[in-house]
């Protein structure tokens with residue numbers, strides 16, 4: 469225990485994706501972090517089971533990343549990314565391109581996952597237009613997809629709560645694949661479930677409905693995270709790839725969560741051996757230390773943009789904080805840490821331990837499914853009658869009181885620890901979950 473921190477006035481802050489009134493009655497504030505642990509405002513140590521929010525892959529306050537940001541802040545605080553540059557932005561792009569599969573070798577940096585998604589959608593439409601196929605403007609997303617909160621992202625996304633308030637003002641011309649979550653066939657799968665590849669064939673039906681010539685791109689999370697960790701059925705992503713190739717559609721993998729070692733490979737594209745045309749990234753790019761996202765594109769997409777007169781701007785898009793020096797410093801340092809500490813290999817080695825620990829919860833009261841891939845895991849609970857999501861939130865609160873931070877997605881408890889987690893900490897998370905799940909109503 470460390471000394472408690474006096475609480476500030478909680479009133480003025482409008483908290484995102486939070487039940488503000490409930491939170492402010494019973495606040496959970498974190499005041500410092502190191503490695504796998506947070507310290508709470510009331511002086512307790514809490515084991516972080518979710519890498520902040522699927523992002524602190526190198527653990528919290530890694531000294532090398534902290535030092536890189538500190539040094540950068542004193543040396544070069546800001547440079548506009550429009551018609552100007554700084555060395556670290558180019559260096560980080562090259563480092564990301566090295567990690568990305570095959571010919572995905574150009575990177576457009578942004579400041580978040582949401583910006584990455586909306587940028588990727590614009591890049592896709594522009595690519596077709598530049599090739600003389602300007603009528604390709606439709607996007608195909610997927611039910612239960614989360615692609616951030618921009619208008620593009622919620623339009624291709626498939627989370628009802630995020631969409632319903634904005635139904636009338638979303639992008640036109642978006643259709644959705646069915647999701648792949650199916651407890652009847654796939655409950656307690658370890659890694660990719662055996663059933664469900666045929667659901668990719670729905671893309672053929674959607675293409676037939678709209679005609680391929682109107683469709684720009686298909687966007688899916690390689691592994692949907694925010695709706696409860698749904699590993700793709702075996703062969704599913706391959707089928708999507710084949711159908712996209714057949715009809716000239718770009719395939720975008722949203723790897724905002726799955727990038728940077730989360731599923732074992734550098735990206736999930738490598739884990740599953742399926743190469744998309746565009747990958748969106750964020751989170752683990754800087755290990756969560758400074759906000760940053762990016763869009764990694766295939767060479768032929770970049771080349772298509774580089775065709776007009778050389779004096780002309782090729783892509784009328786960007787943000788004041790694109791290529792921000794603090795973010796690029798954090799990004800380079802994070803990639804150094806991943807490489808020097810071989811953290812992706814560490815994640816691969818721990819994945820079976822994590823799998824075993826979570827699947828040990830099968831048979832616990834309320835538990836109706838456990839699923840996992842790499843260091844992404846989910847324990848789905850039966851919803852309490854008439855009160856969806858409440859049981860899982862009770863579990864979150866119970867775990868927090870017992871010193872473990874978990875996250876909920878509906879009635880599913882999700883776990884995505886940093887790649888630095890130890891085997892005993894994995895056990896601690898699973899056993900804390902077990903004891904709390906047994907006691908909630």
Ligand SMILES: Cc1ncc(COP(=O)(O)O)c(C=O)c1O
Pocket residue numbers: 579580581582583585614615616617689693694722723724725750751
């Ligand atoms: C797959 C995916 N895409 C996009 C986003 C949005 O990222 P951000 O919250 O940085 O805007 C998230 C956030 O969790 C995500 O999981």
